[in-house]
Amino acid sequence: xxxxxxxxxxxxxxxxxxxxxxxxxxxxxxxxxxxxxxxxxxxxxxxxxxxxxxxxxxxxxxxxxxxxxxxxxxxxxxxxxxxxxxxxxxxxxxxxxxxxxxxxxxxxxxxxxxxxxxxxxxxxxxxxxxxxxxxxxxxxxxxxxxxxxxxxxxxxxxxxxxxxxxxxxxxxxxxxxxxxxxxxxxxxxxxxxxxxxxxxxxxxxxxxxxxxxxxxxxxxxxxxxxxxxxxxxxxxxxxxxxxxxxxxxxxxxxxxxxxxxxxxxxxxxxxxxxxxxxxxxxxxxxxxxxx
Numbered sequence: 257x258x259x260x261x262x263x264x265x266x267x268x269x270x271x272x273x274x275x276x277x278x279x280x281x282x283x284x285x286x287x288x289x290x291x292x293x294x295x296x297x298x299x300x301x302x303x304x305x306x307x308x309x310x311x312x313x314x315x316x317x318x319x320x321x322x323x324x325x326x327x328x329x330x331x332x333x334x335x336x337x338x339x340x341x342x343x344x345x346x347x348x349x350x351x352x353x354x355x356x357x358x359x360x361x362x363x364x365x366x367x368x369x370x371x372x373x374x375x376x377x378x379x380x381x382x383x384x385x386x387x388x389x390x391x392x393x394x395x396x397x398x399x400x401x402x403x404x405x406x407x408x409x410x411x412x413x414x415x416x417x418x419x420x421x422x423x424x425x426x427x428x429x430x431x432x433x434x435x436x437x438x439x440x441x442x443x444x445x446x447x448x449x450x451x452x453x454x455x456x457x458x459x460x461x462x463x464x465x466x467x468x469x470x471x472x473x474x475x476x477x478x479x480x481x482x483x484x485x486x487x488x489x490x491x492x493x494x495x496x497x498x499x500x501x502x503x504x505x506x507x508x509x510x511x512x513x514x515x516x517x518x519x520x521x522x523x524x525x526x527x528x529x530x531x532x533x534x535x536x537x538x539x540x541x542x543x544x545x546x547x
Contacts, residue, residue: 268316268476269333271296271363276341279350285311285420286353289366292335298363300335301420304356309481310427311420312362316481317500318395318419320473325461327391328415330408334478335363360478364417373407373414375450380414386453388416390461393440393518394507395422401444425503429490432499436506437513442521454522458515465508470501 271292280287285305291297303309319329342354375385388407392400399421400406406418425432442448474482474497482496490496 269294269331270336271298271333272336273300273338273341273361276345276350276354279347286349288350288353290335290337290363292363297366297368298333298335299366300337301362301364302337302353302357303359303361303481304353307420307427313477313481314423314426315362315364315418315420316477317426317473318397318422319416320476321395321465321470321504322391322416322419324469324473325387325391325464327387328413330367330415330417331365333363333365335361337361360480367408367410367415370408370410370415373405373409375405375447378409378412378414380447380450382451382453383456384414385447385450386455386457387461388447389442389445389452389518389522390454390457392422392445393442393514394461394465394504394511395419396424396435396438396440397422398441398444400446402446403444405446407446423500423503426500429499432503435503436510439514440518442518448522449525452522454515454519458511462508462511465504467501467505470504471497474500 271294273290274293275291277289277291277297280289280299285301285307287299287301287305289297290300301312301315303312305311316332319332323329336359337354337357339355339358342351345351345354373380380388388400391397397419399418400416406416408415408417425435477497479493482493483491490499
């Protein structure tokens, strides 16, 4: 089977951080803007943050799965962080975070000048809205709401970001068996008012979620992030990868049990909130060019 659009199967690029620029305080995990040795700038999410490496594993699994399904996601990379970079930081919290995150961390390509995507100001269309909603229902992403869209508009194109809150079974593998049929509440989804074509998305995307695609996605996750904090029986990278693949394949197979409720919410629609002006996320208000 040919590769889905946007998926090339390559390993994530690896870069080395050379400067900590500023904390990005919109999230609870205190990501930071950093410059790397490839002359690029990245929003870096740290292994030493509160929820640990499991969240970074989910960022890669969900983000690269989205890419494999043809959805736009900023490039992800691994980034090596030297704790010595913390010596010049005046913020004690940042110093402690960098010290606790020595070694490999997750880097998200910086999109200079990007705006929070507001579907009232930029119409993504039913086809794109349907694909995003279907994907979010697949991975259990409740963190794409009117309160926090987790979508950016960059050069008139939408990008999906921040997938650490997906795949919650990875924090409690005893819940993996229930994940396959777990209901998805789309009532507060930011694209619900964009007339999502959920049926077209299901027809297009479901056949693409194959064991081969998922295995390729899981191969991108560093071994240490897969085993950190895992329960009995999942203490090897291979076992954790197999568990992710099995849970997601079961989720696709059981979609006749959770997709109808999402379809009903789409049909019911929702009252759109008051239109708000697009704004720059704080982590993109900083001057300078990206790669």
